[in-house]
Amino acid sequence: MKEYFEKWAKKKVWWDWDNYSGIFLLFLIIIEIITGFSLSFYYEASPEGSNESLRYIMNSLPYGWLIRSIHYWAGHLIFIFLSIHIFLKILKKKFVKEYVVEWSTGVGLLILSVLWFMSGRYITWSQNSFWEITTLSEELNELPILGKYIRLFIRGGESVGSQTLTRSYVFHILFLGILFSTIAFFHFKSIINRHTDTSEVSKKSFALYLIDALIIMFFLFSLLLVFSVFLPVELPPPADPYAVPEKIDVFWFIYPLYKFYTLIPKHIFFIHRVLIFSIACSIILLSFSALPFIYDEKKKYLANFLHIFFLFFIILYSGLSLLRVFL
């Protein structure tokens, strides 16, 4: 049965999509960096100027709307292709010990992508982002010992204000950018090292991959243009510290986590839910990144269980996240 499945899967074109989705991601990140760099010329990181500068970019700056819309949509597409990428990598068991560097750096890149996206949301300094960062820092404050320091670190002071925005901005364009590039370097280096075959056949395969990558790039550009023209990003309402919104729209990719968090009672035996949630997330992430060490082909039952468990976990998680987008 298993042999039949693998044989069938190898025949299909989509079987190679674990690599193609990676190329998609690489292009999207390059687009994000280029458009983000362009936007940074006109963006002003202050509570008063943030919304105004975005308004200027969207309405007065020639093609500003296009650059910002591409930046916005590329950010969202990253998470769709990330889900596909992770799913296919697990399906193809690209987490065994042989792939330990790619896998662990990949998990790191996943976490950094989420933080990168969230910091990008915060610097729009909209009503939603203001209250999201307020609530998040307030909840993290409940963590024992470290809580108040984390809160202070996120806010840059006692209250959410200009310091918080400056921090988010520095994180978004500098800190996370450098960290992401460093980890991505090791991720790609490990992939390149695996393919250091200089034979003629390999060179031809490389040329084929390059052409595929170019086709993907043109496809992506078209997709982003269609999104940007027909669904241009709207200017969110500016932050109002005196008006508490009825609800906060959480970033769709972390929505299942958020929903899970809200389902936990506030205190369980005097322990705040944020601690329970943090421990649960840490265990899942650690076991996820340590999968190459846990997974052992010789222990058949455990290996099959882990394979199926993480496969279903990714399907369920991505499905729930996408449901949030469409519902």
Next chain:
Amino acid sequence: MNILAIAYIFFLMPTRIDSCRICHGGETFSYEKSVHAHLFSCKECHGGDPADMKKTAMSPLKGFRKLKNKREIAIICSKCHSDVEKMLPYGKFIDELRIYKTSKHGISLFEKGDEKVAVCTDCHGVHDIKRVNDPFSSVYPFNIPFTCARCHADKEYMRDYKIPTDQFEKYRSSIHGKLRLENKDMRAPACPDCHGVHGALPPQTKNIHQVCGKCHEAQKLYYEKSIHKDVEGFSECASCHGYHDVSKPRYQIFISESGCLKCHEKGSSPAKLAEEMMNMFVEAENSINSTIALIEKARTKGFEVEEETIKLKEAKGWIIEGLTVVHSLNLQEVRDYCQNAIVISSDIMELVRLKLIEWRDRRVMLIINIFIFMLTAFLLILKRKSIKGGQDV
């Protein structure tokens, strides 16, 4: 209840000797929640001797009074409420009794001896009197229409007075009632705002525009310039807008039987003038509605239309002002206002159209770009095939 009262006295307030509280537990509890609770005791209103633990505490010899008479109640309340020294710290008026005596209620009570009319305690409560700004007070701005309705909507109670009892129902369904009771909008009037607080009187026919004009000042000024002002028997604002059932005026009022046609014959020159005015407003309103639709269209295409929306408010403002000016019945003036609204609305429409043209250009640009991308991708696919073919060989 008495056991509770005793427990209250002995365990919570052991130093306070007040014989009234031992027997009148219920009254004591409601009194403790009132605004007067920490200012004075039962004795101030009822007299008697609270230090006397026997029934003789309620002896008339000790100044006890039952306060069954409404006139007595009004006088007892005014003992403090007409005292400058006592009221000064609270910034209260001291002429409530004097004003009350000029009201329908006061005249009936003091001159005709009618004990059914409302006196202080009927509106403010008996022992549990709360501050006017306490949301649980019966005279709190959002509660007062219900308080007035307790008597004025009671057909049985009002039978002798031969006045309608549907005012509350009409008010509740009126624009004023909906705003005050449903939207909790303090700007909308409730009963005392038109009829007076303690000096409650029905506004006379020749005073109605003064009463309505307290809030609708501009309308009042224009009305005073109009020909309607000097028409005998014309019930001012109420003739067109109604009394308690004031509804949001629609343009139909110009041509409806309940509006202008109530007095003017269809086809007559005043009726034609009214129709012309209505047409002007409808035209201006239609122009604004078309602009709104266009703005919405541009908004859904991702364009910033904040400035246009603000400008459109100016156009709407001209219509609102025009609807005020209409009370003067000056056709030329009304035309000017409507024309201003149309001009502004058309200017905005032009601006929005330019944005929609830009959107069309965006789409054209998109099609050209996608065509170039797809063509390049197609050529790349061909190249790929040729390389793959060579590799297979």
